Amino acid sequence: MSLFIPTYFSPISQYSEVIKSENIVFEMDDNFQKQSYRNRCYIHNSNGKQLLSIPVKHQIKDGRKKTKDTLIENDFPWQDHHFKSLKIAYRSSPFFEFFEDDIAPIFEKKYKYLQDVNIDTFLFIDDALQLETSFSKSEEYRVEETERDFRYLAEKKNHLKNMKDNYIQMFDEKHGFIPNLSILDLLFMEGPNTCSYL
Template sequence: MIISTNSPYFAPYPGFFQKAFLADVFIILDTVQFPRGTTWISRNRFKNDQGSLWMTIPVWKKGLGIQRISDVRICHEGHWAKKHLASLKQAYRHAPYFEDHRAFIEKIFPFPFEKLVDLNLEIIRYLMDVLDIKTEVILLSETGIEASGDQLLIEISRHFGVSKFLSQQCAQKYLSTYLFDHAGIELRFFKPPALIYPQLWGEFIGNLSVFDLIFNCGPKSKELLTQSLAQ
């Protein structure tokens, strides 16, 4: 049995879902510290006629010190939500499968959420369903586990009684194989394979939000994700 973890990214890129697909249990780290700088938890890239289209969800940080991801609140001041929705519609109005997801986009992009994590989880669950990924998704906050670093991942593995932990290869230099071995847990590393698919607006851009994939490829999106894992 394999377990993996990830922060609750905003409209995640394909590698997030590839890792979830390879795991039996996927833990969303909703109670770890929210990064002070730029983060994929509050922004991601889409694509328009100018190239990469960045979208950032403004959140309250000033004067709040260190926050858990689960505590971060969305800033609803200004008209940025309407602008984001208009930008998405403009960018993808000619995408073959955009209309299939328009209702969901129009539901979430007024952002009827107080907490950033609630918005992100709504999107993640929707995308998991669209991609037909059956992996069990559990929030760290539901486990009661309080730890950090390697020990957090080891305690998560012990809590669910699993013997294999799947981590992003880019995290290899931060994790101690010795500690995992000592705990009787096999540490595996995963590098998301290159995923190329038909896109609008010229030259291909990789690692955009997976929305770009499903808007352009529709029902073939899961096949593209999983085929690339087998290569």
């Protein structure tokens, strides 16, 4: 069993552990942290590293807000913005066209809770990589940390030390290699070879 926090199109470091996990438990009772991968991911565009962030409502009870209760702020057309950004950044990539129709529903469906978007992004990647990973959701906060506790990878400042070699990115001749972007960057560049890289 591996413990993760569901994140938005998770970073490559998180997926390097997901693919080694047969059973995943998603932590649903942690406190929402700003500036984390819970509601953001990074892609590589012609200007370098680009942030895609889901706007959330900041309603806090008792000074804390659970990630599972985090509501999306849908007054801003974030889904249109994110999908257009992906198309602009990756339309010339080797595999974007192959996955475009399958990823589109995530940007068309109306979401209320952040966790629902994150689970859908996980299911999309799980299907795209043919991982068939089983997962469950925690019913209370897990205090004990096991060997397979990867909740820390949801924080932007944390990543695995032993990240693998570089792969070809869309604009690396202009900006150099940018490590630990969203899994989408690797998927659109490597397609079926994504698992081998991970």
